[in-house]
Amino acid sequence: TEKVFGIYGASGFGREVMPIAQEYIHKEGIETGKLFFIDDNLTERFINGVKVVSYDEFINLPDKEKFVSLAIADRYIRRELLSKIEKDNVHPWDLCYHNVVKLCDVSIDAGSLLCPFVTLTSNIKVGKQFHANIYSYVGHDCIIGDFVTFAPSVKCNGNVVIKDNVYIGTGAIIKQGKPGRPIIIGEGAVVGMGAVVTKNVPAGVTVIGNPAKPLSRRNIK
Numbered sequence: 001t002e003k004v005f006g007i008y009g010a011s012g013f014g015r016e017v018m019p020i021a022q023e024y025i026h027k028e029g030i031e032t033g034k035l036f037f038i039d040d041n042l043t044e045r046f047i048n049g050v051k052v053v054s055y056d057e058f059i060n061l062p063d064k065e066k067f068v069s070l071a072i073a074d075r076y077i078r079r080e081l082l083s084k085i086e087k088d089n090v091h092p093w094d095l096c097y098h099n100v101v102k103l104c105d106v107s108i109d110a111g112s113l114l115c116p117f118v119t120l121t122s123n124i125k126v127g128k129q130f131h132a133n134i135y136s137y138v139g140h141d142c143i144i145g146d147f148v149t150f151a152p153s154v155k156c157n158g159n160v161v162i163k164d165n166v167y168i169g170t171g172a173i174i175k176q177g178k179p180g181r182p183i184i185i186g187e188g189a190v191v192g193m194g195a196v197v198t199k200n201v202p203a204g205v206t207v208i209g210n211p212a213k214p215l216s217r218r219n220i221k
């Protein structure tokens with residue numbers, strides 16, 4: 001059976017991810033014509049030399065085995081798209097650039113996307129559809145849920161628990177927790193860019209600043 005590969009999302013992030021996909025395709029000796037951008041809202045037929053198709057066009061390609069990386073930073077869109085592709089028996093595609101560092105006992109569920117210069121150290125467990133954008137790191141003994149997004153240069157120190165659907169903005173720093181007493185970022189929380197998280201973040205809350213505090217009307221000028 002023939003295999004075909006897609007990067008879902010041909011906007012900014014998708015275009016950064018495509019070279020990571022191309023690296024894999026070349027390494028495996030797969031024809032470049034088996035790799036597509038998938039985007040439902042574009043009229044351009046080629047981006048950076050790669051053909052763009054809609055999801056329906058991709059699904060109707062004759063190739064039996066289909067692999068898709070969801071290269072869209074919004075974690076809720078990713079969650080929707082994952083249920084859609086699973087219904088069509090499309091495999092989530094793990095992508096990991098060659099210079100990513102994983103030290104010891106790192107387990108990551110399906111559909112992860114590890115960008116250039118990402119580092120995961122030791123004893124780390126990560127759920128499905130994790131995005132680690134350029135220069136992010138995850139320290140020792142962290143547990144990360146499903147559909148978590150790290151923007152560029154997120155510094156997540158050791159003994160941190162991040163629940164499902166959390167978004168961490170560019171350059172945020174999460175203080176290390178203690179063994180048995182981790183720092184916990186609650187489900188669906190958002191950590192603003194550059195925030196310095198020194199204590200637990202409740203579920204669904206957005207925190208900003210140093211030290212990070214919940215975003216409230218008073219914080220908005």
Ligand code: UDP
Pocket residue numbers: 008009010011012013014038039040041042071072073074077081
């Ligand atoms: N998109 C899509 N189908 C969907 C949702 C999103 O094709 O159901 C595409 C959308 O058209 C856009 C891309 O995904 O081109 C998302 O781009 P955006 O700039 O919002 O996110 P980023 O690239 O920053 O992750």
